[in-house]
Amino acid sequence: MKQMKQSTLRRLISIAMLVVLIILFSALAGTKFLNANNFIEIVRDTSVVAIVGVGVTYAIITAGIDLSTGSIMAVVGMTMANIYAYTLWPIPIMILLGLIVGVLCGLFNGYIIGKIGIPEFIGTLATMTIFRAVTYIIAVKDANGVIMSQPMNISTYAVLGYAIGPFYFVVLAMIFFVVAGQILLKYTRLGTNIYAVGANKKAAALSGIDVAKTRMIVYTIVGLCAAVGSVFTTARLQSATTAIGDGFEFNPIAAAVVGGVALSGGSGDVVGMLIGALFMATLESGVQKLDMNNAYQYVIKGVIIILVVMFDAAYKNRMDRAAKEQGAKEGME
Amino acid sequence: MKNFNLTKYSKPLILLVFIIVLTILRPSTFLTVSNFANVLWSISVIGIMVCGTIFVFLIGGIDLSIATLCGFCAVVTVKTITYFHNSTGGVFAGILAALAVGAAAGCLHGIVITRFHIPAFLVTFATQSIFLGLSMIVTSNKIISCTEPAAFTAIGAKKILGFPLPIYLMILIAALAWYVLRKTEFGRYIYAVGGNATAAEISGINVRRSTVLCYVFSGLTTALGGVILASMTQQAMASTGSGYTNDVITAGVIGGVSLLGGEGTVLGAMFGAVLMGLLNNGLNLMSVPSTHAGLVKGLVIIIAVGFDALQHTDQARKKVKKIVKKEA
Numbered sequence: 001m002k003q004m005k006q007s008t009l010r011r012l013i014s015i016a017m018l019v020v021l022i023i024l025f026s027a028l029a030g031t032k033f034l035n036a037n038n039f040i041e042i043v044r045d046t047s048v049v050a051i052v053g054v055g056v057t058y059a060i061i062t063a064g065i066d067l068s069t070g071s072i073m074a075v076v077g078m079t080m081a082n083i084y085a086y087t088l089w090p091i092p093i094m095i096l097l098g099l100i101v102g103v104l105c106g107l108f109n110g111y112i113i114g115k116i117g118i119p120e121f122i123g124t125l126a127t128m129t130i131f132r133a134v135t136y137i138i139a140v141k142d143a144n145g146v147i148m149s150q151p152m153n154i155s156t157y158a159v160l161g162y163a164i165g166p167f168y169f170v171v172l173a174m175i176f177f178v179v180a181g182q183i184l185l186k187y188t189r190l191g192t193n194i195y196a197v198g199a200n201k202k203a204a205a206l207s208g209i210d211v212a213k214t215r216m217i218v219y220t221i222v223g224l225c226a227a228v229g230s231v232f233t234t235a236r237l238q239s240a241t242t243a244i245g246d247g248f249e250f251n252p253i254a255a256a257v258v259g260g261v262a263l264s265g266g267s268g269d270v271v272g273m274l275i276g277a278l279f280m281a282t283l284e285s286g287v288q289k290l291d292m293n294n295a296y297q298y299v300i301k302g303v304i305i306i307l308v309v310m311f312d313a314a315y316k317n318r319m320d321r322a323a324k325e326q327g328a329k330e331g332m333e
Numbered sequence: 334m335k336n337f338n339l340t341k342y343s344k345p346l347i348l349l350v351f352i353i354v355l356t357i358l359r360p361s362t363f364l365t366v367s368n369f370a371n372v373l374w375s376i377s378v379i380g381i382m383v384c385g386t387i388f389v390f391l392i393g394g395i396d397l398s399i400a401t402l403c404g405f406c407a408v409v410t411v412k413t414i415t416y417f418h419n420s421t422g423g424v425f426a427g428i429l430a431a432l433a434v435g436a437a438a439g440c441l442h443g444i445v446i447t448r449f450h451i452p453a454f455l456v457t458f459a460t461q462s463i464f465l466g467l468s469m470i471v472t473s474n475k476i477i478s479c480t481e482p483a484a485f486t487a488i489g490a491k492k493i494l495g496f497p498l499p500i501y502l503m504i505l506i507a508a509l510a511w512y513v514l515r516k517t518e519f520g521r522y523i524y525a526v527g528g529n530a531t532a533a534e535i536s537g538i539n540v541r542r543s544t545v546l547c548y549v550f551s552g553l554t555t556a557l558g559g560v561i562l563a564s565m566t567q568q569a570m571a572s573t574g575s576g577y578t579n580d581v582i583t584a585g586v587i588g589g590v591s592l593l594g595g596e597g598t599v600l601g602a603m604f605g606a607v608l609m610g611l612l613n614n615g616l617n618l619m620s621v622p623s624t625h626a627g628l629v630k631g632l633v634i635i636i637a638v639g640f641d642a643l644q645h646t647d648q649a650r651k652k653v654k655k656i657v658k659k660e661a
Contacts, residue, residue: 116639117646119593121395122586123635125579130631136624205653242624250458263452295474295571298466305459306445313449 010260013315014275017308021279025286033289040166046281047174050274052229053252054181055106055222057273060256061185062198062215063265064113064120066222069252070245071131072105073230078135080231081150081240084157085140091156099227105131106223110216128249132242139242149241152234160235170232174274177225181270194218198265255280258308279308347637348608355615362618370496376584376610377499378558378565382577383584383602384503384510385554388547390585391514391527393594394446394453396551399581401464402438403574406431406559408468411479411569419481427485431556438464439552443545461578468571478568489565499561506554511599523547527594583630584609587637608633 026034052069059066080098083089105127112123140150152158160169185191193214196204205211226245234240252273259276261268283304287297355363362368382399389396410427417423438460445456479485491498514520522543525533534540558577563569582592588605590597612633616626 112635112639115646116635117642117649118635118638119591119642121592122638125582125586126631126634126638128631129579129627133625133627133629133631136622137628202653206656254455254458257452257455263454293470295466295469298462298469300466302459302461302463302466305462306456309451309455309459310445310449313451317450 010315011272011275013312014258014260014272014279017311018275018279018282021282021286021304025282025289029286029289029291033286036166038285038289040168042278042281042285043171044168045285046274046277047168047170048229048232049251049255049281050174050277051170051177051232052222052225052248053255053273053277054177054270055218055225056252057181057256057261057268057270058185058194058218059120059222060198060253060261060263061194061265061268062218063201063263064215064218065124065253065263066109066219067121067124067249067253068105068109068128068131069222069226069229070248071128071135072102072223072226073233073245073248074135074242075105075131075138076102076227076230077234077240077244078138078140078242080234081140081152082138084152084154084240085150091154094157095231098231099224102223102227102230103220104223106220106226107216109223110219113219114212114215132246135242135244140240147242149239151239153238157235158238160232161238170236173228173232177228178270178274185270190214190217195266198267200266251280252277254305258305258312260312348604348611351608351611351615355611355618359615359618363615366495368614370500372607372610372614373500373503374497375613376606377497377503378562379577379580379584379609380503380603380606381499381506381561382554382558382581383588383606384506384599385551386581387510387585387590387597387599387602388514388523388550389453390590390592391523391594391597392544392547393527393530393592394544394547395457395582395592396442396548396555397454397457397578398438398442398461398464399551399555400574400576400578401461401468402435402552402555403559403562403577404569404571405438405464405468405471406435406556407563407569407573408471408477408571409434410560410563411477412471414479414482414485415477419479419485421482421484424482424484428560431560432553435552435554435556435559436549437552438555439549440545442552443548446548447541447544465571468573472569472571474571476568476570479563480567485564486567487564489561489563489567499565502557502561506557507599507603510550514599519543519546524595527596529595580609583634587634589641608637 022034032038052073056066056069076098079101080094083094083097109124109127112118112127113120118126136147139147142148162169163171185194193204193209196207196209197211197214201211204214230244233244237244255277256268256273257263257276258279259268259272259274261273261276283301287300290297292300352364382403386396386399410431413427413430414423417426442453442456442460445451446453487498489497489499493501514523522533522538525536525538526540526543530540559574562574566573584605585597585602586592586605587608588597588601588603590602590605609630612630613626616623616629621629
């Protein structure tokens with residue numbers, strides 16, 4: 001019961017921080033920031049990060065990390081670009097093959113991490129460079145062999161970047177992924193296993209959980225999420241380049257961590273990550289609307305992340321201490 | 334035969350196999366003194382930086398801000414030198430300023446991480462953005478070139494006995510780091526903290542101070558790397574040093590440094606740096622485009638780390654099986 005209350009409080013604090021940020025930027029930038037269109041854009045910008053973030057949240061809950069999401073997006077985008085450029089296959093088949101490539105990339109990560117036992121950070125750092133190199137190798141080239149950006153503007157595909165009313169398709173996809181991701185995490189055997197693996201691998205293995213398999217599934221899910229993110233990114237850009245997802249990998253991680261998913265594993269959830277992603281997108285948008293030099297934006301972003309995380313850590317330490325004192329008291333009685 | 338431990342000798346073996354393969358493939362260009370000097374010169378910045386960041390890895394931390402801090406220090410050096418009208422005295426001022434910035438940055442990392450118990454990953458992720466912004470502010474997002482005075486350009490290019498100065502600097506810093514880690518009490522503390530911070534704390538080690546010092550070392554070597562990089566290229570800009578974070582971490586990891594802390598040696602890290610250099614050099618000599626080189630580099634990491642990891646997981650699996658059998 002106590003645990004439940006704590007996590008609810010943590011959620012409220014996350015939301016409060018988001019509200020404070022919105023108020024702050026509204027005060028500083030006025031209606032330039034505070035208008036319906038801007039909020040629709042913020043949610044749209046959040047979407048791809050949050051979709052990929054579902055998988056990355058799982059990875060972080062198992063005490064892992066995935067640095068290769070940006071590169072998986074690039075491989076998937078380039079695979080679809082090749083099919084688009086060289087075949088007449090229907091668009092759904094193209095998307096399906098793209099998703100399969102993403103799943104295979106994730107499976108490869110899962111294999112080297114789960115089965116071979118390479119530490120997550122190093123393994124995905126390696127596959128980050130591998131997948132990026134593969135993207136360059138398979139990139140669509142023009143007659144002179146120079147890599148070009150492949151336009152993908154056929155209406156049946158580009159429609160994925162459009163909106164019905166105020167809702168972009170990508171936002172609807174995000175809502176689906178977040179809801180499904182949260183249910184999978186909280187109400188299924190797999191979700192319980194993910195938490196168990198993150199909390200204590202040895203204990204999980206001894207209580208009969210197949211740790212290697214769980215981790216493999218997690219990284220495969222990350223691959224699928226990244227592939228879906230890539231589909232929406234290329235549909236929005238209406239083209240595929242080798243630069244897709246360059247530097248993207250840190251966004252879902254930052255979103256998850258700001259949303260209360262602990263890098264040490266075993267805690268946090270998908271909804272928290274979504275709030276974190278909204279927070280980061282609001283920060284990005286707000287800083288932009290202040291009309292400052294690019295350079296200052298970087299500094300302010302860094303400072304705000306540190307402040308938020310510092311506040312979060314101070315709060316957590318306090319709760320831990322309170323819980324310990326409570327425990328000691330109960331022990332005395 | 335069963336006792337023969339292949340993984341123990343895997344590092345020198347990998348290096349040897351590499352050299353042999355490259356020698357066979359490119360006999361006339363690879364196996365020359367000037368090419369080896371070239372390889373060592375090209376890794377000297379990574380080599381120097383990894384000697385400082387290994388302290389951070391050993392206590393179980395990480396530094397994602399290496400690249401942008403390196404760039405910021407390069408910018409500070411060049412800015413200071415131009416401020417002093419490219420005088421030789423300005424060079425000393427520039428180096429000192431860069432080292433001061435590096436030490437201050439390391440201090441900031443260490444204090445924020447230890448005081449607030451924040452994961453190093455996050456703190457350095459945030460400061461990476463801050464350093465990049467600062468570099469852009471200081472340079473107004475332009476390239477600042479600095480071809481004078483001779484004392485400055487000498488840092489990156491002056492040759493002594495056929496080898497450029499950065500190589501000697503790298504060896505000196507590596508020797509220093511080796512000495513601190515192997516021969517001093519502080520070095521043992523670091524391994525203890527990385528192995529088990531709570532146990533180290535209980536046995537009387539000042540974990541907080543050790544951690545801060547480790548980040549200061551990392552900041553100092555990163556700053557030195559920035560100075561050398563600026564001197565090598567005779568310019569500095571916000572993007573100076575970009576990509577170095579991955580290179581330095583990769584060098585450490587290939588060399589057997591565990592990112593979980595407590596495991597790794599300076600010698601191993603230097604091996605990792607040399608292997609990276611040979612890899613880059615070999616791919617270059619075989620005219621593989623740099624965009625494709627990542628494929629080979631990534632696979633080498635997976636193979637190098639996979640060997641170690643497979644043994645660990647095998648042992649762990651056997652242990653679990655044993656316990657399960659006992660229970661049954």
